[in-house]
Amino acid sequence: MAEDKKSPLPKRSEDFSAWYNEIVSRAELAEHSPVRGCMVIRPNGYGIWELMQQALDRMFKETGHQNAYFPLFIPLSFIAKEAKHVEGFAPELAIVTKGGGKDLEEPLVVRPTSETIIYSMYAKWVQSYRDLPILMNQWANVVRWEMRTRLFLRTMEFLWQEGHTAHETEQEAEEETLRMLGVYRTFMEQYLAMPVLTGLKTESERFAGALRTYSAEALMQDNKALQNGTSHNLGQNFAKVFGLQFQGRSGELEYAWNTSWGVSTRMVGGLIMTHSDDDGLVTPPRVAPLELVIVPIFKSDAEQRTVMEAAEAVFRELKAAGVRVKLDDRDSLSPGAKFFDWETKGVPLRMELGPKDVQNNSVVIVPRISLDSEEPAKPGRKQKLFIARAELAGRVRSLLEQLQTQLFENAMARREANSYRGVTDYGEMKTLVDRDAGFVYAGWCGSAECEATVKEETKATIRVIPFPEFQSATRPSHCIVCGTSSKHEVVWAKAY
């Protein structure tokens, strides 16, 4: 690397928080709005979100869901109907009390989530078991009055999707809850290249009004956990307060079983904190608004003509092959400046195209992170791949896939290297949590007291009671806090 002429990014290892903020800013993903706690999502950031949306939307449709839209305003009385729900959301509600210059008869809540309005409507639509299941999703914005905010990770208004379903039986609802958690996991692994632990949330971390909450938890590069998506089995709690009833197969009236599940623009923050480095943003190709950028290089006018001609041909070829590609023809920046620019912005592949390449009928491609599957870089240099023009489209496709895979493998290796299994000594756990070691697997008796003790003493919380495939070969026998017999192996970590 050359000496930075522009002020360098804060080092990830020295000030993670400043590093994160600078990446969001320099990659032009988002910025603060004039309103405290809200964010403006800029095209580079929104482009990532759009690709996330497209992939998820497809997956939701494939699992039988339809999109709909419910209103932003919810009568305050609706929120108040479900006791736990109000209790959970009351502190973070934004409430509209005036409209058209007059006090409203009933205050309107700006939705923090839409269970109440949606199930009140489902109640009108459902008569019989034949009307079930209802499988719907909505893409929307929601507002939760937060005290402290971070761009993407926690803002007062954020974008998300919320799936809401109604079923005939508890079992169907549970299957749906788990199916959608599985969809999230697949999406996070395959698109975000982000390994996640899935499992059950403890009672204290449960969604307000749910029977059970499941989540997908990822480990960020500062070894803090990020809850990246949740799926709730709501039981009949909302059905009962909104009269969501149907006539069952045997004739009597029954309450429907609901689920809800959501992921938000928080995932963009998770993406940044999972893959990015001291050179800037790193984006997995499948959610990269730009997969490849072509930087032409030339000196004389004659060179410019031949190089630009070749660059345009390459551009057309890749575009036709379905690659999200850009030709950076700005004449105000030197090639070197463009390299830095696109690196900061996280474009997966950079193509350098100069007179020599035109001569050789080849191109140079530099991947944003180095690929184990390719010729290693010379010491102190970036990995440079020389690719024949004839093989271009195919090689680009395969490099993008390799990059996607490499990112997932790197993230997985990092998570595993920062996971501690079989921890049985509370002192040891405290030490691990204190130095932000990552995920700590330990036994838990199931009591809220022990959970609260740890939270108070270490700031760590139970992220998840992991599904069997994530559990350790040897199950812990005792609760790490109180020493009585262990009910579950749980994963502890400090969280966002």
Add this chain to the structure above:
RNA sequence: CGGGGCGUGGCUCAGCCUGGUAGAGCACCUGGUUCGGGACCAGGGGGUCGGAGGUUCGAAUCCUCUCGCCCCGACCA
């Protein structure tokens, strides 16, 4: 809500202590030379210093009030 910090061209900030009506770097515009890892030269445009009030011949600078933002702690996708 408690603690800390900050509001000065688009951005980052200096000037404030020791009042004399604004500066730098970056960015931007024009022209030229450049171009394989952040180019250079020359010329140029742009701010009344968060807001209100006060002190003073004179306020970015001193005083009072006020608004806003950022960071750190208790809640949350």
